[in-house]
Amino acid sequence: MSLREEARAWLEESLSGEFAHVRGLGGPGREHEGHEPRHDWERHLGKAGWTCLAWPERYGGRAASLEDQVAFHEEYARADAPARVGHIGEGLIGPTILEFGTAEQKDRFLPPIQRGDELWCQGYSEPEAGSDLANVQTRAHLDDGAWVVTGQKVWTSLAHVADWCFVLCRTEPGSRRHHGLSYLLVPMDQPGVTVRPIVQLTGTSEFNEVFFDGARTDAGNILGAPGDGWRVAMATLGYERGASTLGQQIGFRRELAKVIETARRTGADRDPVLRDRLVRSWLELEIMRLNALRMLRPEPGPEVSIAKLYWSEWHRRLGELAQAVQGKAGLVADGGLNDLQRLHLFSRADTIYAGSSEIQRNIIAERTLGLPR
Numbered sequence: 001m002s003l004r005e006e007a008r009a010w011l012e013e014s015l016s017g018e019f020a021h022v023r024g025l026g027g028p029g030r031e032h033e034g035h036e037p038r039h040d041w042e043r044h045l046g047k048a049g050w051t052c053l054a055w056p057e058r059y060g061g062r063a064a065s066l067e068d069q070v071a072f073h074e075e076y077a078r079a080d081a082p083a084r085v086g087h088i089g090e091g092l093i094g095p096t097i098l099e100f101g102t103a104e105q106k107d108r109f110l111p112p113i114q115r116g117d118e119l120w121c122q123g124y125s126e127p128e129a130g131s132d133l134a135n136v137q138t139r140a141h142l143d144d145g146a147w148v149v150t151g152q153k154v155w156t157s158l159a160h161v162a163d164w165c166f167v168l169c170r171t172e173p174g175s176r177r178h179h180g181l182s183y184l185l186v187p188m189d190q191p192g193v194t195v196r197p198i199v200q201l202t203g204t205s206e207f208n209e210v211f212f213d214g215a216r217t218d219a220g221n222i223l224g225a226p227g228d229g230w231r232v233a234m235a236t237l238g239y240e241r242g243a244s245t246l247g248q249q250i251g252f253r254r255e256l257a258k259v260i261e262t263a264r265r266t267g268a269d270r271d272p273v274l275r276d277r278l279v280r281s282w283l284e285l286e287i288m289r290l291n292a293l294r295m296l297r298p299e300p301g302p303e304v305s306i307a308k309l310y311w312s313e314w315h316r317r318l319g320e321l322a323q324a325v326q327g328k329a330g331l332v333a334d335g336g337l338n339d340l341q342r343l344h345l346f347s348r349a350d351t352i353y354a355g356s357s358e359i360q361r362n363i364i365a366e367r368t369l370g371l372p373r
């Protein structure tokens with residue numbers, strides 16, 4: 001049996017039985033839905049070997065080929081399985097630990113991610129360091145065998161449910177820009193860490209402010225050498241921007257189908273301008289799929305900026321279209337947002353996180369086209 005067939009059968013069985021109630025839960029703008037049952041599901045996936053497929057077997061993975069990983073993500077989306085609660089661990093910090101971690105760090109941190117036992121969040125952005133990440137001001141120093149961390153992070157997705165945070169901070173006093181930064185792994189459940197939720201446009205709170213006030217982590221919980229954190233942080237961003245887009249596109253396909261269905265119901269499909277936008281949206285999604293297939297390779301390169309730019313701008317336009325096809329009725333949110341209203345509001349964030357569109361264009365200009373800064 002191919003991995004695709006195996007995954008399809010396993011997902012169908014699991015999601016019609018014990019875990020039928022988690023089907024379709026969670027996702028952008030809906031992370032508040034069923035966190036606990038989705039965490040149980042994450043552990044269930046881990047036990048059956050369906051998390052971290054790309055990782056070496058030693059850490060619970062299957063050393064799966066890219067084609068098999070794509071097949072799994074496609075089947076996962078097709079089965080309407082819930083949004084993963086462990087995606088930051090599996091997709092961002094896990095690959096970074098595999099690339100930069102010591103043998104002890106790999107043994108300590110990778111298996112609990114694979115099992116779904118430990119969840120992570122990303123502590124990069126600060127009030128004065130977003131696109132300009134090199135302006136990070138959070139600082140840390142060594143004291144009695146531990147790093148002591150002080151500073152503020154912001155927009156930290158899922159910090160309120162995370163066990164660990166990977167924190168980019170300044171460990172060389174007086175250093176500037178990308179020099180003197182380190183990449184620390186900090187436990188969240190301690191008196192020196194305060195998490196304060198931020199309410200989003202959707203009315204839900206998926207990201208947070210995180211305050212480190214003398215938070216401690218073992219001196220060994222650093223990825224790469226002290227002062228070399230920038231290099232490690234950039235590697236993580238490469239994984240974030242290159243995150244498996246083929247699975248994501250099945251979700252997009254489903255959203256587009258819902259927009260078309262709504263257009264038929266409201267009569268918006270007879271409006272020539274909206275018809276044109278619907279057709280364009282479909283065509284661009286096909287192009288996105290072909291491009292993603294062309295770009296499949298294990299190590300992300302500068303082309304991930306093209307992919308990020310393309311999918312996020314497309315998705316934001318889809319959000320606008322989702323709003324438009326509802327007509328006037330879409331302007332009223334009676335008893336909460338409907339799916340298309342939520343899609344419209346949350347898709348505004350797509351062109352901001354993981355590097356805004358302007359930043360992706362700068363990267364393409366400078367690193368791919370060789371244009372001046």
Ligand SMILES: Cc1cc2nc3c(=O)[nH]c(=O)nc-3n(C[C@H](O)[C@H](O)[C@H](O)COP(=O)(O)OP(=O)(O)OC[C@H]3O[C@@H](n4cnc5c(N)ncnc54)[C@H](O)[C@@H]3O)c2cc1C
Nearest residue numbers: 122123124125130131132155156157349352353354356358
């Ligand atoms: C939904 C969501 C989840 C997030 N999750 C996390 C998380 O888990 N962890 C984390 O650390 N961060 C997270 N972020 C933060 C995200 O990384 C930042 O919002 C992003 O890097 C932009 O930084 P900023 O918000 O400070 O905006 P700014 O950097 O202040 O940018 C403001 C505007 O100026 C433009 N701009 C800035 N610099 C340039 C330039 N050089 N050239 C051209 N235009 C420029 C930007 O494109 C933008 O339009 C999240 C953000 C969102 C929206």
